[in-house]
Amino acid sequence: MIKLRIDGNEVEVNAGTPLLKAAQKLNIEIPTLCHYEGIEPYAACRVCTVEVVRGRRRRMVTACNYPATDGIEVFTDNERVRRARRLNLEMLLGRCSEVPAIRALAAKYGVEKSRFGYDPKEKCILCGLCVRMCSDIVKANVLSFAYSGPRRKVVTPFEREMATDVCIACGACAHVCPTGAITIEDLSQRRGEVPEMYLGPKTAISIPFQQAVPKVPYIDPDACIKMQTGGCGICAQVCEPEAINYKMQDEVVELDVGQILVATGYQIFDASQMAQYGYGKLDNVLSALEFEKMLNSTGPTGGRVLTKNGKEPRAIGIIHCIGSRDARYHKYCSRVCCMYALKFAHLVKDRTNAEVYQFYIDMRAFGKGYEEFYSRVLDEGVNVIRGKAAEVVEATWGNEREGHLLVRCEDTLIGKFREVPVDMVVLCAAIEPNVDQERVGQIFSLSRSPDGFFLERHPKLDPMGTVNDGIYLAGCCQGPKDIPDTVAQAQGAAARILAMIAKGEVLLDPIRASIDENLCGGCKVCNNLCPYMAITFDDVKKVSVVNETLCKGCGTCVAACPAGAITGSGFTDEQIFAEIEGILADAGNK
Amino acid sequence: MAFEPKIVGFLCNWCSYTGADLAGVSRIKWPPNVRPIRVMCSGRIDPTFVVKAFREGADGVLVSGCHPGDCHYYQGNYKALRRYHLLRRVLEQFGIHPDRLMLTWVSAAEGERWAKVTQEITERVRKLGPLHLKD
């Protein structure tokens, strides 16, 4: 460790630490343009110039790459330093006259105009940050310097406009560029995005959403450069607790449990199936989940309602029952949409001056306080149009050339066809069973109702139980429901589970098979019929034996036993014969 | 009086019986010709029951379980399926039209399907006429 003084403050650092880092330790800010944590310093922009004094020797150096040595004194903001920076900034401004970052920094040092020229178009200061990012970190080696002297510039291979064959479209060069000289064009669907949530750029490492539990960042392996090319690794470098682990793998953990609560949720109906609403084709036609994300204060727009071009919409249309209450898709009502649509309207009214139009079939404000909320939203001046929207089309609005949207519908209350101009459309798509609902159902032996959701044991008397003892349902896997209903059902199911745990023992159905060892001939026909492995062969007595705890009483072995040696309690041959005789008592040759 | 076939239905507890129940709860009409007997699983249905029903005067027998892959006991309905195929062949040898026996799958959610299935076998047996096996 060595000691040095920066602006009069003593600091202890490892020998060779760049001055910039040493100053950061003292919270002394040194302006930079071409510095980026994790990328080898290059000292190109030279705005980090500081004065180093050793003994009687004074010299101007760049803080980003000048190594600290013992006993030196550093001045980061004295008059000589400021003068040097002014000159540097004036030269940069002469080359890139309209770059906001440079203008702002120059203004800070009192430079408004450059004596060295004026170029409003040039943005690149030739700092090479992008080149080093691309070659050293990403290891894609796409960008490089070409030519020399005044013609020097950053180029793609052979100066082709699009180097998509080598460029992996990671966007890192644009991200590090201090002057915004590089922009990324979205040529294809960005990898690794949750489709319905893609409203803006997202990094490969992020916290999924603010309420996530556990609230830790995760790495999207499809988007992570380290995982894709072996380059980058910046997050591991900057993470002091060394929490980044690129080798972490999915784990399959097997647990022995006595009861299971199935709460596998739902998926949102893909609104692009209904081409008439333009979802996925027209800008500013959003799904409800996307709009919810937009309204979120931690979302991509910070909670502001913005169209794709960054403007506040003048009118928003909210269309209900997309894919639900529709014989072609789902006959059922999704239950939650009316209320969240009203919430959207309320929030839009709260945050913008936009007109809101609700296109609904029936307004179903069924829960506690819901009808009151509906009245309140009506009082706020939200327009409600009864009639399912027929289509959403592109249109112009007034004299503007930019595209707007037109919602066409029949207003069934006034019996007229209407066309409502809006800037944004929100589609309230149906809640539908997960795509793997059937497979999950088979794992737990759950039946499904005609709508595809899991079937409860009884719609009124046992809405969270299933036909399988010890397996319970909660939430939308059983059918569309809102949060209060889900919580009620889940708490009920949890209580049922706890009751069973508290009881400590399980009551078995008395329906069981048993083998009369005096009748069993030991043919072994029944031995591999039992799905529960409840039948074993007693090699001493030479008879098959039923383990009555494992037996679930299906009776397959009872029917199969050629000797009639197996009895199924509750459903014996004699009982069923008597039933047959009973229900056919009136039959015969009359 | 027109011939009203008497049909014994053997229904598994988890799918078909519940499905028939649902048909009732949903007020879906299905022919009263089918007289249900509940067993826990279609795998419990012994072919002896089928011939017993014919002997006792049934004109048709319906065996109904969970859809393949959906059996509450995983495999029971496949056993019913295999017995059905062999039993059909034997009934044919006995001179009983194999179509008097019907095997079908009705899930707990298929009240409408239950109504359709019962209509189908009732019409089928009505066409075949009475069997007259009761002594």
Next chain:
Amino acid sequence: MPKPKVALYWAASCGGCEITVVDIEAHILDVAKAFDIVFWPCLMDFKVKDVEAIEDGGIFVTLFNGAIRNSEQEHLAKLLRRKSKVLVAFGSCAHEGCIPGLANVTNRDEIFKTVYQETASTDNPKGVLPQTKTEMPEGVLEIPEFWNKVCSLDQVVDVDYYVPGCPPQSNQVWAVLDHLIQGKPLPPKGSILGAGQKTCCDECPRVRKEKKIKRFYRTHEIVPNPEECLLDQGLLCMGPATRDGCGAKCVKVGVPCRGCYGPPPGSHDMGMKMISALSSVIDSEDPAEIERIIATIADPVGTFYRFNLAHSILYRVQEDLKEKQAVK
């Protein structure tokens, strides 16, 4: 004190049951010593009128073998029932119809047509069929009426005991007779004597595994492994559905059990039970493949009901020809 009277009679049968009684060898002398044989048409010269002369209930025991398929057999069954204290259905035919009972897959007209008109050796240009009454110059000739179906003995008269088997094994026959000779108390009415409570498998020395059958073979199609269960090898052995007591003689020499000892106590219908068991262990879940496997069973009714068709729940093929034609 006079010796208890014993009668033996044969109805629709092959005579094997008579042989098996003699097969008890020297014990037949014990029988003769203990009982007064009053009727045994196969071996001794008695007439029906001798039986008619005995007072009702005067015969201690009658061993009745053979199924009932005509009016004469019915008459004698009823006569012997009246004259006997104990009537035993002796052998598979009396017990459950046996091979004669297989005639129930057809009917009287068909049988007459085949036997009296269609077989290659028949010379019957006029197509004459037996009549119960035939006018002759000397008077009217009567022969018994041939029934449309074959019945087991208990379908015609009340039966006290059954001795199963085709034929009953001689050791079992001696055990039954010895029981009677010793004058031991009689078992409850309806009991099956000379047999066990389990199935043929219990006596079978072959090694059985958990069953999975991909196809069935007929006996001429494969040479079975001498150690392993025949059914495991795909040979259609009725052993699992057949009462034990025979000593598993057939399976011990590599011949699948045919089921002559009839159903075990828990079985209501031997054939249906076997159908249920077999289809349970067919190794397929695909309907087309199941059909293919089942197609390898030749003549299911003849196989599953070889001995007890007449005594099964369906007991005969439906006569309704319309239905039969519809089937074909």
